[in-house]
Amino acid sequence: MQNTLSEQELIRRESLQKLRELNIDPYPAALYPVSHLAADIKTSYEDGAEGFEEVCLAGRLMMRRIMGKASFAELLDSSGRIQLYISRDDISPDEDKSLYNTVFKKLLDIGDFIGVKGFVFTTRVGETTVHVKELTVLSKSIKPLPIVKTRIDEETGQEVTYDAFTDPELRYRQRYLDLVVNPNVKQHFTIRSQVIREMRKFFDDRGWMEVETPVLQPVHGGAAARPFTTHHNALDMPLFMRIANELYLKRLIVGGYDGVYEIGKMFRNEGMDRTHNPEFTALEIYVAYKDYFWMMEMVEQLINAICRQVTGGENIEVGGEQISLAMPFRRLPMLQGIEEYAGVNIKGMDIEALLQVCQDLDIEVDPKYGKGKLIDAIFAAKVEPHLLQPTYITDYPIELSPLAKKHRTEEGLVERYELFINRQEIANAYSELNDPIDQRERFEDQLKLAAEGDDEAMAMDLDFVRALEYGMPPTSGLGIGIDRLVMLLTNQTSIQEVIFFPQMKKEVRI
RNA sequence: GAUCGCUUAGCUCAGCUGGUAGAGCAACGCCCUUUUAAGGCGUGGGUCCUGGGUUCGAACCCCAGAGCGAUCACCA
Numbered sequence: 001m002q003n004t005l006s007e008q009e010l011i012r013r014e015s016l017q018k019l020r021e022l023n024i025d026p027y028p029a030a031l032y033p034v035s036h037l038a039a040d041i042k043t044s045y046e047d048g049a050e051g052f053e054e055v056c057l058a059g060r061l062m063m064r065r066i067m068g069k070a071s072f073a074e075l076l077d078s079s080g081r082i083q084l085y086i087s088r089d090d091i092s093p094d095e096d097k098s099l100y101n102t103v104f105k106k107l108l109d110i111g112d113f114i115g116v117k118g119f120v121f122t123t124r125v126g127e128t129t130v131h132v133k134e135l136t137v138l139s140k141s142i143k144p145l146p147i148v149k150t151r152i153d154e155e156t157g158q159e160v161t162y163d164a165f166t167d168p169e170l171r172y173r174q175r176y177l178d179l180v181v182n183p184n185v186k187q188h189f190t191i192r193s194q195v196i197r198e199m200r201k202f203f204d205d206r207g208w209m210e211v212e213t214p215v216l217q218p219v220h221g222g223a224a225a226r227p228f229t230t231h232h233n234a235l236d237m238p239l240f241m242r243i244a245n246e247l248y249l250k251r252l253i254v255g256g257y258d259g260v261y262e263i264g265k266m267f268r269n270e271g272m273d274r275t276h277n278p279e280f281t282a283l284e285i286y287v288a289y290k291d292y293f294w295m296m297e298m299v300e301q302l303i304n305a306i307c308r309q310v311t312g313g314e315n316i317e318v319g320g321e322q323i324s325l326a327m328p329f330r331r332l333p334m335l336q337g338i339e340e341y342a343g344v345n346i347k348g349m350d351i352e353a354l355l356q357v358c359q360d361l362d363i364e365v366d367p368k369y370g371k372g373k374l375i376d377a378i379f380a381a382k383v384e385p386h387l388l389q390p391t392y393i394t395d396y397p398i399e400l401s402p403l404a405k406k407h408r409t410e411e412g413l414v415e416r417y418e419l420f421i422n423r424q425e426i427a428n429a430y431s432e433l434n435d436p437i438d439q440r441e442r443f444e445d446q447l448k449l450a451a452e453g454d455d456e457a458m459a460m461d462l463d464f465v466r467a468l469e470y471g472m473p474p475t476s477g478l479g480i481g482i483d484r485l486v487m488l489l490t491n492q493t494s495i496q497e498v499i500f501f502p503q504m505k506k507e508v509r510i
Numbered sequence: 511g512a513u514c515g516c517u518u519a520g521c522u523c524a525g526c527u528g529g530u531a532g533a534g535c536a537a538c539g540c541c542c543u544u545u546u547a548a549g550g551c552g553u554g555g556g557u558c559c560u561g562g563g564u565u566c567g568a569a570c571c572c573c574a575g576a577g578c579g580a581u582c583a584c585c586a
Contacts, residue, residue: 067543225585
């Protein structure tokens with residue numbers, strides 16, 4: 001807390017005290033019987049309509065226009081703003097006019113929560129308005145809100161915003177203010193919620209079960225990333241915050257479930273930027289007796305359904321470009337993509353040849369890279385930038401995919417795809433590796449990489465191998481980054497815009 | 511992690527070659543019963559991000575640091 005209060009904060013504290021002196025509790029305990037939301041009144045009220053003779057609303061007082069014995073004000077509730085008409089003799093019908101003259105005009109401030117009862121009418125100017133008969137203080141605000149005003153420009157018809165609250169640091173650190181003051185921000189989070197709801201419905205309708213698996217794991221596996229580490233005191237053992245939940249979900253398939261999915265937080269101790277937050281939300285789903293071709297059809301149905309639910313159509317606009325999410329999505333094997341966009345056929349090349357290709361194409365790589373990472377580097381540099389429209393990139397190098405099944409016909413590749421939309425990876429799926437001996441060898445290869453200094457290599461998970469030894473049916477698995485999908489559907493370029501409280505450095509002084 | 515940029519009133523921002531800080535909105539006071547970023551008149555409000563330095567004098571120049579943003583690298 002700052003030890004010096006601003007003039008405005010001092011004034012609000014004085015107002016708080018004066019309310020108490022008038023026997024008005026600025027923080028009353030009793031429930032307030034809200035009957036209507038601002039948005040519902042604005043959409044359904046017409047002049048003379050029935051059912052609006054007595055309404056009761058609550059929210060923040062956002063603006064006052066005082067004109068002597070009558071005033072207009074704006075109330076902001078969870079649905080939006082509505083205008084209030086408050087006249088002195090209506091809310092203070094007796095001799096004592098202090099509720100209007102003192103409480104409303106002097107002691108209330110922008111940001112205070114109030115409750116109003118009254119009837120709805122339309123003003124001369126055509127604004128749907130609540131004529132207030134009763135005013136109640138519900139909660140006093142003692143810190144001034146940023147004031148954002150908007151006006152419709154008469155010439156252009158465009159909405160003009162004044163004093164917008166735009167500083168990203170303040171918006172993210174004090175998201176509550178961002179939400180109060182910038183109405184569009186709520187829209188991103190509404191869509192986020194819809195996306196997740198639609199996803200659950202899609203899976204539940206097909207009979208797959210939502211499950212929960214450990215966030216604290218003794219062995220971190222299922223992805224290539226650096227974990228957060230922690231320590232359990234009673235067990236005196238190190239634990240890792242999960243970077244993925246893949247290996248636990250597959251254990252459940254071993255246990256006999258046909259389909260399991262989890263939507264939850266993953267944690268990766270890596271860099272942060274406009275597409276990375278240390279904790280992010282992922283969907284993972286595993287379905288028995290399926291393969292990655294089946295999973296391509298499932299994913300395009302899922303994404304298409306979510307898009308239609310959220311936007312009402314199959315097309316989205318991202319950064320000024322049109323993207324069609326109509327089915328089916330294009331399928332492009334990775335090596336074929338490299339041939340198409342980089343003009344090189346790298347099939348069967350060894351490390352030397354791949355290094356030469358990188359040099360020829362002016363792609364910077366670490367000389368310690370193995371085959372897989374070299375191919376990935378070429379792909380990222382030459383193919384990814386072209387993947388605006390939804391595209392399944394299929395058949396990845398085996399070195400990059402220690403949990404995916406070997407390709408049924410192609411040597412050195414696995415049955416894996418990544419779905420790219422707007423040049424970003426949105427989904428990642430395999431025909432899951434269920435051969436326990438192959439899996440053990442793949443882990444051993446990862447251990448070698450770790451020994452060579454790859455700090456993202458996977459650790460051996462002996463219990464997972466043991467589970468596979470008991471037998472896992474052929475299974476297809478999928479992961480989708482929810483935050484990225486929401487960014488796509490809300491046309492946002494920063495992950496911070498779709499996460500309520502993005503990670504930030506410690507605030508120096510509050 | 512690297513490079514560049516930003517940080518001034520509650521909010522959005524001015525502030526010239528260094529001369530002792532300003533506007534609009536918000537706040538406070540007065541006027542005003544259907545207004546529309548209401549209007550009119552008046553008043554107050556500042557750790558100029560922090561810490562050093564140069565100078566008679568620093569919001570401004572120099573050094574160090576912090577936070578945020580953009581680009582790049584790694585990753586979803």
